[in-house]
Amino acid sequence: MASLEDRISKPQKGQTAGDAEAFNGTNSAQPTSAAGETGSWPDETSAVDTNSGPSTVEAKAEEEMSSLSRAQTDGASSEQRGTSGIYEPSYEVDVQLSDLQKDSGNPLHSIKSFEELGLDEKILQGIYQMRFTKPSKIQEKALPLLLINPPQNMIGQSQSGTGKTAAFVLNILARLDFSDSMVNKPQAMVLAPSRELARQIMGVCQVMGQALDRLKVEASIPVEKAERGKQITGQIVVGTPGTTMDLIRRRQLDATNIKILVLDEADNMLDQQGLGDQCIRVKHLLPRNVQVVLFSATFPDNVVEYATKFAPSSNTITLRHEELTVDGIKQLYLDCPTETDKYDSLIRLYGLMTIGSSIIFVRTRKTALEIERRMNEEGHTVACLTGEFDGSQRDVIIDSFRCGHSKVLIATNVLARGIDVQTVSLVINYDLPDDGRGHADPQTYLHRIGRTGRFGRVGVSISLITGPQSYQMIKEIADYFAVEMTSLPHDDWDKVETIIKKVIKSSRASADYNKAGKSAEINMG
């Protein structure tokens, strides 16, 4: 925890405005590889071999590459870089007002600057501290609706890395009461699906609220026995549902003054077996008129109705699912003949590339441990994070990964959502996320690959598949998001190198005009 406080107190320069979801100040830029920047990649024209009788795999790859390039070009013309520094594709959000809001006669307006919101000067300072200059699209639409009085519920959807966290944190900060009688009372509650995400959100609250000298942000996540029993007095409580519920029941957390409840990754919170029940129970322990705010990048059809019940009469901001994928993340897959070839391919991929940081997602804790052991035995330094470790271990592992001390992390879905480590330039799906019934889980896939390519940085995701079922799954995902997937051959590593190189090169165009531009970190080893 000491290192957590330490980092929060020393935000560093050079953050993009989009760092809203960042655990700020943790991610010092890694040294940019000279090789990468000076074009160590072989020249595109010579690298792409088109006249040596391409195999069907090659032909397919070529075909996919060219459509990928087209998409890239088309995208570039419509993309815009606002002064916010957030790299946002042009997309349309659909804003649906509650009847409540429509009846109020307030015209829907979207703000063009944070200054228009009439926020306290100290909160504006927090915004500047985050290096925001201009609101992102979700912030521009959501903030005026969040800040309306009397408060109204909201269901908000936006792509990963577009500043959802900052939006709900601003609303919280704007509504806190620091008067003597209220200063020690919890007033806002944020719930997240993992310990790691809760800690990250805490960090954002601290950075954005650092000019508010009476602000206290507290965690409600499992702590060691010796630490238990303490009364919660922070105005903002950020935690996971189980512990939060316990704290309320034990009267260590006085919920009677809570006026805002935020569920981050709300679809996951409400959908998941067990989690959903906990969230409902927590909500029932809060005052009736609490402002309920649900945010996520995904709201699959089956949870929309549920979400609407949880946050009745909400103003909603939604996206079509074709608009959910981030152009900056290049999506590749590698078809392996057998399950055991997946491991060999993984090692080959790491032999091929040196990377900033990367996350390898697997299906089970057991696989995570196995791959960690094997890779470490073979001299690759990797770490592993799953829910089976205790809290303090998990804190050490994630903090080490955040600061770049460890660069390769093997994880289960515990880290699929929300985690923002900006140096992550590669995500590997060692196993594709599934729905437990043999089908793909497109939402989890999207959240996983969203751990890279944040804020316009270069990001690559590679999914390892084997057999017809996983081929079907990758197809389901591609169809769901209407996105191109580039196939990599399993038996021609020169070709793999060529394709990855070309993909990164096409990404670099967008990276070049990203102000931060520090993440073109994928180079051939």
Next chain:
DNA sequence: AAAAAAC
């Protein structure tokens, strides 16, 4: 299957 639980 994983996650979330100081029960």
